[in-house]
Structure formats: structure tokens, C-alpha cells
Amino acid sequence: MNEVCFKNLDKENPASFATYEANGGYKVWRKILNGELTPDEIISELKTSGLRGRGGAGFPTGLKWSFMPRNQEGQKYVVCNSDEGEPGTCHDRDILRYNPHSVIEGMAIAGFVMNATVGYNYIRGEFMEPYYRFEEALKDAYKAGLLGKNIQDSAISYDLYTHLGAGAYICGEETALLESLEGKKGQPRFKPPFPANVGLFGKPTTINNTETFASVPEILSRGGQWFADLGVENSGGTKCFSVTGNVKNPSNFEVPMGTPFSKLLELAGGLKEGRKLKAVIPGGSSTPLLPAETAMNMTMDYDSIATAGSMLGAGSVIVMDDTTCMVKTLTRLAHFYYDESCGQCTPCREGTGWLYRMLQRIIDGNGQEEDLDLLLSVGEKIMGNTICALGDAAATPVESFIKHFREEFEYYIQNGKSMVEEQHNLIEEAASV
Amino acid sequence: MISNEAKKEIDFWVSKYPEGRKSSAVMQALTIVQKENGGSLNPDLINEVADYLEMPVISVQEVATFYENYNHKPVGKHVVRFCHNISCMLNGSDELISYLEDKLEVKTGQVSKDGLVSVKKVECLGACVGGPMCQIGDQYYEHLTKEKLDNILEDLT
Numbered sequence: 001m002n003e004v005c006f007k008n009l010d011k012e013n014p015a016s017f018a019t020y021e022a023n024g025g026y027k028v029w030r031k032i033l034n035g036e037l038t039p040d041e042i043i044s045e046l047k048t049s050g051l052r053g054r055g056g057a058g059f060p061t062g063l064k065w066s067f068m069p070r071n072q073e074g075q076k077y078v079v080c081n082s083d084e085g086e087p088g089t090c091h092d093r094d095i096l097r098y099n100p101h102s103v104i105e106g107m108a109i110a111g112f113v114m115n116a117t118v119g120y121n122y123i124r125g126e127f128m129e130p131y132y133r134f135e136e137a138l139k140d141a142y143k144a145g146l147l148g149k150n151i152q153d154s155a156i157s158y159d160l161y162t163h164l165g166a167g168a169y170i171c172g173e174e175t176a177l178l179e180s181l182e183g184k185k186g187q188p189r190f191k192p193p194f195p196a197n198v199g200l201f202g203k204p205t206t207i208n209n210t211e212t213f214a215s216v217p218e219i220l221s222r223g224g225q226w227f228a229d230l231g232v233e234n235s236g237g238t239k240c241f242s243v244t245g246n247v248k249n250p251s252n253f254e255v256p257m258g259t260p261f262s263k264l265l266e267l268a269g270g271l272k273e274g275r276k277l278k279a280v281i282p283g284g285s286s287t288p289l290l291p292a293e294t295a296m297n298m299t300m301d302y303d304s305i306a307t308a309g310s311m312l313g314a315g316s317v318i319v320m321d322d323t324t325c326m327v328k329t330l331t332r333l334a335h336f337y338y339d340e341s342c343g344q345c346t347p348c349r350e351g352t353g354w355l356y357r358m359l360q361r362i363i364d365g366n367g368q369e370e371d372l373d374l375l376l377s378v379g380e381k382i383m384g385n386t387i388c389a390l391g392d393a394a395a396t397p398v399e400s401f402i403k404h405f406r407e408e409f410e411y412y413i414q415n416g417k418s419m420v421e422e423q424h425n426l427i428e429e430a431a432s433v
Numbered sequence: 434m435i436s437n438e439a440k441k442e443i444d445f446w447v448s449k450y451p452e453g454r455k456s457s458a459v460m461q462a463l464t465i466v467q468k469e470n471g472g473s474l475n476p477d478l479i480n481e482v483a484d485y486l487e488m489p490v491i492s493v494q495e496v497a498t499f500y501e502n503y504n505h506k507p508v509g510k511h512v513v514r515f516c517h518n519i520s521c522m523l524n525g526s527d528e529l530i531s532y533l534e535d536k537l538e539v540k541t542g543q544v545s546k547d548g549l550v551s552v553k554k555v556e557c558l559g560a561c562v563g564g565p566m567c568q569i570g571d572q573y574y575e576h577l578t579k580e581k582l583d584n585i586l587e588d589l590t
Contacts, residue, residue, distance in 0.1 A: 075451070087518045087557040120449075125464070125502050126514075126558050128571035161449040166460045167501030169556065183456035184492070185499040201454060244520035244561040251562050285519055316561070318519055332522055336556050342499075 003230065004238050005095050005102065005214045006254040015133055017140035020101035026146060028220040029105050032112050033146075033154040037220075039070065039113040046216070048224030050236020055081055055172070055209030056284065056314045058302055061216075067196040068114040068206050076116035077205040078107050079181070080213050082123040082130070083165055083172045086284035087336060088316035091240035091252045092210035096123065096130035099214060100137035106213030108147065108158045109220065114206055117157040121210075122177050125165040134162060169340035173388045174207045176342065187344045188388035211240055231257030235301035239315050243268040246275065246321040257301040264300060264317060275321035279404065283313020285333050286393030288400035310400075325418040326405040330397055331359040337394030348391035351382040355398055362409070365416030372402055372409055435481050439465050443485065455486045459496050462486060463503055472512060473504040501555065509544045509551035511589045514568040518557040521564035529565050530554060532579055536586070550589060 008014040008023055020026070031037050046062030053059040068076065080103060084092040095103065107119045123131050138160060141147050149157045163181055165171050171180045175189035178200050199205020215237065219227045228236040235257035241264060244250040248269030255264065261280065271277060280295035281287060288310040290298070298308040305312045320329065338356040343349045355378055358371050379395035386392070402409055411419035435443075442465050446458035462482045467474050474497055483493040497503045504512075513533065517526050530541065533552055537545045544551040560566045563575025574585055 084559045085557055088520050088561050089557075090559045090561045090563075093559050118451075124559060125460075125500075126568055129573065163449070163457070164461055164464070165500070166464060166496075166503065167555075168499065180460070181457060182454070183459040183486075183488070183496065185495050201451060242561055244564065245523040250520070250524075250564065281519075318523070320523065324523065329519060329522070332517070332519055336518055339556055 002254045003256075004218045004227070004254065005091075005099060005211055005240055006252075007099075007218065009094075009098055014098040015100055015137065017101060017137065017144060020099070024221055025101050025217065026105055026144075028217050029108055029146060032109065033152050033156060035154070039115075042109065042113050042220060045220055045224040049219045049227040050224075050231065050234070051212065051215055051219060051227065052235070052302070053209060054211035054215070054239065054315070056086065056286075056311075058312065061208065061212055064196075064208070065110065065113050065206060067194075068116075069197070069204050070113070070115040072204060075118065075201075075203050076114050077200045077203055078110045078114060078116045078119035079174075079177070079200060079205055079207040080107055080119065080121040080210055081172060081174060081177055081207055082121055082127070082134075082210045083177060084127070084210070084314075085124060085169045085172050086286060086314045086316055087333070088242060088244050088281065088284050088318040089314045090242050090244075091254075091315065093127060093130050094252050095210050095214045095240070096127065097133050100130075100134045101141065102214040102217055103134070103210055104137055104141050104147070104160060106208075106216035107160060109216055110206060110208065110213065111158045112156060114204070116204075116206070117159065119158065119160045120163050120181060120200070121160065122163045122165060122171070122181060124171075125167055131162060131164060138162070168342075169336075170342045170388075170390060173390065176388070177207065178205065185342070187342045188390075190387060232299070232301050232303075234303050235312075239300065239312070241300065241315040241317055243317045243319065245317075245319040246271060246324065247319050248272060255300065258304070259300045261295050261298050261300055261317075265319065268319070271319070271321050275323065277319070278322045278324055279320045279326070281310075281316075281318040281320075281397075282308075283311045284316035285318070285336065286389070286396055287311040287313040288396055289404060290400075291404045323420065323424050325420040326401050326408045327359070327362060327412045327418060330401040331356070331363055333397045334359050334394070337390065341390060341394070345386040345391065347382045347385040348394065351378050351391065352394045354378045355394060362412050367413035367416075369413060371413060372406065376402060435466055435478070435485060436469060439469050440485065447486070456488050456492065459486055459488060459493055460500065463493070463497055467503060471510070472508040473506060475505075507544065508553075509549055511550050511569055513550060513552045514555045514558070515541075515552060516556070516558045516560075516564065516566055516568075517554045518561075520557075520561035521566060524564045526565035529577055529579065529582060533582060536582075550586070 051061045171186040176186040180186040195205040277292040334356040338352040379398045382391040443462045446461040450457040483490040566575040
């Protein structure tokens with residue numbers, strides 16, 4: 001546990017330059033500055049490591065980096081996506097707070113590989129503590145002579161800046177993030193062209209998530225094979241998981257890919273006394289919900305979760321016990337997507353509103369029998385018909401919640417109240433008699 | 434009016450971006466002038482930011498209305514931004530929000546009578562392992578309970 005991104009977590013002042021350096025930090029960057037590593041060697045090592053984009057899409061990082069036209073003339077950029085906002089996800093916040101130098105080193109290495117001399121770390125506007133922590137780390141890295149122009153006479157230059165958001169989930173989508181960095185509304189761009197060709201300010205750009213960058217120095221320091229062997233086939237290395245919801249000790253854990261879900265649940269203290277596991281969302285609110293039994297049989301890696309019918313996503317494990325009302329929970333998620341739709345594509349802008357209003361109508365006791373099929377139909381019409389994945393993300397929970405817990409929705413429509421809360425009240429009444 | 438101090442702060446952000454890309458600093462510029470103005474924006478301030486960054490007013494207006502963190506009506510001296518998304522909800526955020534509303538005699542979106550506090554329900558703030566949680570100013574308050582909320586409110590002056 002805690003072998004890569006969280007490896008300094010138990011040390012004193014884990015975020016400090018001294019702690020980072022004493023534990024092997026900036027070793028790889030210094031090697032690069034001494035001319036001992038080439039971009040091709042780095043890309044090849046990353047490919048061996050099996051590192052996949054940790055922000056949710058899971059695209060192989062080595063491959064992504066190889067797409068950058070590094071020999072093209074003109075400015076190129078490296079951008080870090082620290083706009084963490086997927087409901088249930090908060091491990092990038094801890095990386096920024098407790099291991100900011102790994103992100104700086106990872107971004108600098110990326111700059112070298114892509115031949116980019118400028119990087120931006122886009123941090124969500126609410127993350128002020130992580131922002132200050134990261135800024136302080138930046139200052140120390142400059143002071144140590146590890147960033148700037150012609151660093152230590154190596155002919156390598158790299159300047160790194162932070163950018164702060166202002167509250168918009170959609171900016172976690174990479175092209176929306178670029179728009180936002182340019183000072184516009186965060187509305188996703190059509191792809192192609194991909195950011196590797198036309199990115200920030202129209203220049204070739206590589207965007208990776210915080211955890212992805214933070215993993216790079218350790219991978220290059222200990223070898224791609226070492227990292228790959230920590231995990232399982234197709235899912236190399238460790239992954240940070242946020243385990244939240246109805247568990248005794250919600251927390252962030254960095255564990256090897258392939259760790260059984262049941263083990264992760266145990267790490268989080270298990271369920272509260274007398275409660276039973278009902279369902280799990282394994283990868284953040286945009287990934288399909290799984291019933292308890294399926295979840296208990298899966299391991300935390302890309303393939304196993306896909307086989308179980310969901311996605312690893314951002315590694316945000318939301319645990320629900322038997323007191324959870326699925327109708328109310330889904331309504332809250334529907335409200336989120338309705339609130340956060342950027343409004344660019346009609347199916348998402350209108351559809352997310354329809355989903356939310358229909359669910360709220362059920363909760364208000366005005367649900368109609370045909371509402372469930374209508375909900376599914378609206379979801380289907382959003383799916384695949386929008387520029388970015390937010391539309392799909394809004395429809396996904398609707399589909400999976402109704403698929404696995406349809407009787408709860410039917411009960412709510414017929415009785416105007418929650419089946420789970422009714423049962424729970426009866427149990428409590430019986431206990432108090 | 435944007436103060437000279439605020440302009441200096443905005444200039445710091447402008448300096449991070451390439452020549453001719455001042456507009457990249459618009460989000461921070463709005464954040465800075467909003468803070469200076471007691472927590473909310475108004476059309477005059479939006480015009481001034483546009484002027485200062487040499488942007489069309491409509492582009493600044495778009496940004497100011499797109500992002501959640503800009504307020505267009507006066508807010509309390511302190512804004513309690515309470516997360517009500519899934520992980521916090523599963524740990525009782527709704528109950529705490531109601532408690533807060535009752536205690537302050539406000540509804541979410543309103544300002545308390547003495548102008549000290551306003552309450553806002555917000556979407557995921559990315560501190561899910563600490564839910565239920567809220568943000569006041571730059572700070573996050575996690576693992577909230579009624580008692581903790583009482584203490585936090587007491588400290589707000």
C-alpha cells in the first residue's frame with residue numbers, strides 16, 4: 001500500500017521539498033538535466049509500466065505522450081488536470097496537499113519528452129489549501145534551481161504555473177479545461193483535432209490527470225516493469241481510491257490494481273454495525289452502479305470492473321448500505337448533472353433537466369407509471385449524442401439504478417413514499433417496542 | 434472601482450500567460466474583484482474587468498455567469514457552501530443543511546438578517562472522504578456534526 005503517489009504520506013512534512021528529495025525525489029529530473037535519459041527511453045519505460053490515464057478514461061500514458069509532435073517548431077504545452085470534481089473523488093486533493101513535488105517533477109518530465117517549455121496546473125477554484133501547498137512547492141523547486149530557463153546549463157527550460165478554476169465540473173473534461181484556461185466558458189471542443197495537435201492557445205498540448213503525473217517519477221526511478229508488476233495484466237501499478245459513503249472510515253487508499261473490492265471495503269472499516277451492503281458505484285458517479293453481490297466478487301482493476309458491468313473511472317468507490325433510498329440518491333445525481341451540463345448540446349442541456357424533473361416529480365408523490373420507461377428513453381436519447389461524455393455520465397446512473405432497483409422506483413410511484421425508508425422505520429419501531 | 438491593489442494581483446495572473454493572452458486571467462480577475470466587493474459582482478465591475486483585460490464585455494459576462502463561484506446578488510459576509518452531493522448525502526448532509534437553515538433562520542440562497550452568513554448548497558467539493566463537509570472562505574470543514582457546526586458559526590464574526 002502507498003507505494004507511489006502516497007509513498008511519503010507517513011513521513012514528517014510529507015509535502016516538503018526536503019522530504020521529497022530525501023526519498024528519491026527529483027532523481028529522474030536531475031538525470032534528464034545531466035543528459036542521461038532520452039525522450040524515447042522515457043516513453044518506452046512508460047509503455048512497459050502499463051500506466052493508464054488516472055482521470056477516468058484510462059488511456060495508456062506512454063502512447064499519449066508519443067502522439068505529441070515533439071519536433072514541430074513553436075510552443076507546446078503540458079497541462080495538468082487538477083480540476084477534481086467527480087462526485088466521490090478526492091485523492092488528487094491529497095496528492096496536491098501531501099506530494100506536490102511528484103506532480104511538479106512528473107510535469108517537468110513530460111515537458112522534456114514533448115519538448116514543451118511551459119506547463120500549467122489547472123486546480124479547481126475551491127482547492128485553496130492544495131493550491132497554496134502546490135505554490136509553495138513550486139517556489140521551492142525554483143529555488144533549488146530545478147525549474148526555469150536553461151536549467152543548470154542543460155539547455156532545458158521549463159516554467160510551471162498554476163491556474164485556478166471557478167466552479168464548473170465540466171472543466172474536468174480536457175478540452176473544456178483548455179477553453180477555461182483561455183479565459184472562456186468551459187465548453188468542450190469537437191475532436192478531432194485532438195489537443196496533441198491543436199490544444200492550449202492552438203498549440204500542441206498534452207493533458208494528464210494529477211495522479212498520472214504524480215506516478216511518472218517513481219515509475220522512471222524504479223522501472224516500468226516494477227510498476228507493471230505491482231498491478232495485474234492490463235492494469236499496471238497502484239491506483240488511488242477514494243472510498244466514501246456508508247463505511248465506517250471513509251478514506252483514500254493507494255493499493256495495487258487487482259485488489260479485491262472486499263479488501264478495500266475492509267480497509268475503510270467495513271459497513272456500520274448491523275448494516276448490509278446494498279450497492280456500489282466503483283468509479284465515481286458517472287460509472288454504472290453495481291449490486292452488492294457483483295461488487296463483492298470484483299477486483300479493483302480495469303478488466304474486472306468492466307466484466308462486472310461498470311468502470312474503474314477515477315477510482316471513486318461509493319458504498320451504499322441497506323438504508324439507502326435509491327430513488328432519492330439517483331435524484332441527487334440527476335440534479336448534479338442537470339446543474340453541471342454546460343448547455344452546449346441540446347440532448348444533454350434539455351435531457352438532464354428532464355431526468356431531474358421527472359425524478360423529483362416521483363419524490364414529490366406525483367410520479368406516473370410510465371415515468372420509468374420515459375426516464376430510460378430520455379437517457380438513451382442523450383447517450384452518444386453529445387460532444388463530450390457528460391451526457392453519457394448523466395444517463396448512466398439512471399439506467400443502472402433502475403435496472404437493479406426497479407421495484408423501489410415502482411413502489412415510490414405507487415405509494416408516493418420511499419420503500420427503504422418505510423422498511424427502515426418499521427424495523428426501528430419494532431426495535432423500540 | 435477596481436483598486437490598485439486588486440489590479441496588481443490581476444497583473445500577477447496576467448504574467449503567467451503568453452503575450453496577448455490576458456483573457457486567460459479573467460477568472461481570477463473576477464474572483465479578485467468579487468472578493469474586494471464583499472463577495473458579489475455587479476455590471477460595473479464586469480465592465481471594468483473587461484476594460485482592464487481588453488476583452489469584449491460579453492465575453493467577461495459569459496464567464497461570470499457560467500462558473501458557479503461568482504455571485505450576482507449580495508451575499509453574507511461569510512458564505513457557507515454546503516456540499517449536498519452523493520457521498521455527503523449518504524453521511525447526513527441534508528439533515529445538517531436543514532439544521533443550519535433553522536438555526537440561522539434562512540433558506541439556502543439567502544442571507545441571515547444580520548448580514549453575517551449566507552448558505553448555499555453546492556455540488557461536490559472534492560473532499561468526499563470528509564463528508565458531510567462545507568467550505569467557508571478558503572477553508573474546508575470536514576466530518577461535520579451539529580456540534581461542530583455550532584462551534585464554527587460561533588467563530589464567525
